[in-house]
Amino acid sequence: MIWKTIKVGFHRLGSAPSFYRFSTVVSPWLWAGFALCSVIGVYYALYVVPPDYQQSDSFRILYVHVPSAWQAMAGYVVMSILAAIALIWRIRLTEIMAMMCAPIGAAFTAICLATGSIWGRPMWGTWWEWDARLTSMLVLLFIYLGIMGLYAAFDDKRKGARVACILVLVGLVNIPIIHFSVEWWTTLHQGKTIRIFGESSMHYSMMPPLIWMTIGVKLMFGAALLDRARNELLTQDRRKGWVRKILSNKGD
Amino acid sequence: MSLRALPALLLRDLRLAVRHGGESLMPLFFLFAVLILVPLGVGPGPNLLATIAPGMIWVAALLASLLALENLFRPDFEDGTLEQWWLGHLPVTGLVMTRLLSHWLITGLPVILFAPLAAQMLYLPDQALGVLMLSLLIGTPILSLIGGLAAALTLGTNRGSVLLSILVFPLVVPVLIFATGAVAAAADGFSPRAHLGLLAALLVLALTLVPLAVTAALRLNIE
Numbered sequence: 001m002i003w004k005t006i007k008v009g010f011h012r013l014g015s016a017p018s019f020y021r022f023s024t025v026v027s028p029w030l031w032a033g034f035a036l037c038s039v040i041g042v043y044y045a046l047y048v049v050p051p052d053y054q055q056s057d058s059f060r061i062l063y064v065h066v067p068s069a070w071q072a073m074a075g076y077v078v079m080s081i082l083a084a085i086a087l088i089w090r091i092r093l094t095e096i097m098a099m100m101c102a103p104i105g106a107a108f109t110a111i112c113l114a115t116g117s118i119w120g121r122p123m124w125g126t127w128w129e130w131d132a133r134l135t136s137m138l139v140l141l142f143i144y145l146g147i148m149g150l151y152a153a154f155d156d157k158r159k160g161a162r163v164a165c166i167l168v169l170v171g172l173v174n175i176p177i178i179h180f181s182v183e184w185w186t187t188l189h190q191g192k193t194i195r196i197f198g199e200s201s202m203h204y205s206m207m208p209p210l211i212w213m214t215i216g217v218k219l220m221f222g223a224a225l226l227d228r229a230r231n232e233l234l235t236q237d238r239r240k241g242w243v244r245k246i247l248s249n250k251g252d
Numbered sequence: 253m254s255l256r257a258l259p260a261l262l263l264r265d266l267r268l269a270v271r272h273g274g275e276s277l278m279p280l281f282f283l284f285a286v287l288i289l290v291p292l293g294v295g296p297g298p299n300l301l302a303t304i305a306p307g308m309i310w311v312a313a314l315l316a317s318l319l320a321l322e323n324l325f326r327p328d329f330e331d332g333t334l335e336q337w338w339l340g341h342l343p344v345t346g347l348v349m350t351r352l353l354s355h356w357l358i359t360g361l362p363v364i365l366f367a368p369l370a371a372q373m374l375y376l377p378d379q380a381l382g383v384l385m386l387s388l389l390i391g392t393p394i395l396s397l398i399g400g401l402a403a404a405l406t407l408g409t410n411r412g413s414v415l416l417s418i419l420v421f422p423l424v425v426p427v428l429i430f431a432t433g434a435v436a437a438a439a440d441g442f443s444p445r446a447h448l449g450l451l452a453a454l455l456v457l458a459l460t461l462v463p464l465a466v467t468a469a470l471r472l473n474i475e
Contacts, residue, residue, distance in 0.1 A: 139425050142421065143422045149418060163469055169465070170462075
């Protein structure tokens with residue numbers, strides 16, 4: 001019974017007007033959650049957490065750097081799952097959702113690279129190093145840009161989305177390379193310090209803002225994804241009846 | 253099911269390449285054009301050139317392999333031959349692999365054959381020449397496979413060629429790293445086996461998965 005409700009709900013979400021209604025209701029809550037989590041996270045990060053014994057206050061950029069790095073990779077995994085669903089079951093909405101993951105993921109990758117660079121200048125004494133983690137992250141940025149470029153190059157958006165979905169799945173090989181890059185190659189970027197299973201080598205007093213910021217960033221990704229997908233849907237369907245109806249209900 | 257059509261396709265592609273003559277050799281000329289620019293750009297000092305030789309030869313080989321990609325599937329796409337691939341009774345993945353093999357024979361193989369000349373131009377140490385050729389032998393088929401994938405993906409777009417290079421570049425980064433790593437190790441007197449092993453692993457991975465992705469991309473584009 002519950003399974004059936006979930007299944008019907010999922011199929012209903014695949015229809016454009018239902019998705020429009022769903023996303024207009026859900027995304028403000030996700031934005032609010034993001035605002036709340038990041039305010040708490042930033043407060044903890046700047047005022048509660050003690051300074052690092054070596055890096056003093058400059059390590060606090062970690063609370064932007066690490067969550068965006070995680071989200072850059074998690075966003076790619078989400079995009080790959082959506083792309084696989086789009087290619088297998090040909091659901092139009094998942095095609096659009098997969099494509100709309102790319103600009104958000106690219107933005108998080110860029111934030112990760114920029115904050116890492118700013119952090120690296122005082123700590124490592126260099127803006128950039130051709131280290132395995134840094135290079136594989138840069139490659140991720142170009143894969144994201146390639147996906148966006150390929151999607152944009154097609155006049156037929158559905159075909160473009162499906163072709164770009166293949167590229168998404170091919171680019172997935174880079175994700176384990178990024179994840180294991182600090183274990184396979186010993187270069188400049190530090191190894192794994194935060195573990196879900198087993199003890200982290202980061203002190204527990206530094207953990208709370210990281211958790212808040214990570215949750216906040218995930219909510220923001222969801223909110224931005226829903227908003228982008230809704231806008232793309234409205235743009236693509238601008239000549240269709242359901243969009244005209246919504247627009248005429250909004251006045252004039 | 254007659255697989256004799258696959259050698260026929262290969263022969264046709266090669267015959268076309270031979271009859272086009274100079275045009276088919278353009279990637280090789282381009283490779284040497286890039287390699288001539290290197291000493292002029294960074295200075296003709298043998299020590300510096302020997303250090304950067306593995307990387308420069310590989311980058312030039314990579315750029316050269318991009319040149320012939322635009323026409324890998326496009327003429328067949330435009331005159332409807334690709335649709336016949338699906339209507340016929342042959343496995344399309346086999347046809348795709350045959351086409352990629354002919355691309356490698358036309359653009360990859362000449363680069364390997366002329367690698368000794370390129371190595372001399374940039375003063376690559378003699379003990380590294382064998383490894384350079386071996387790395388090209390393992391690595392250039394990967395370039396053809398990934399390039400073929402990018403060509404198939406961009407088939408339905410009008411402005412394919414710039415996009416094509418942008419798609420290829422992030423995917424070939426590992427090839428470049430391991431191939432130049434192997435040659436540099438050999439030049440410094442170390443064993444290149446680890447790098448070559450990883451490069452061979454990449455080739456096996458690409459050989460198994462890329463033709464499937466190319467087939468899927470072509471199929472979506474002719475829909």
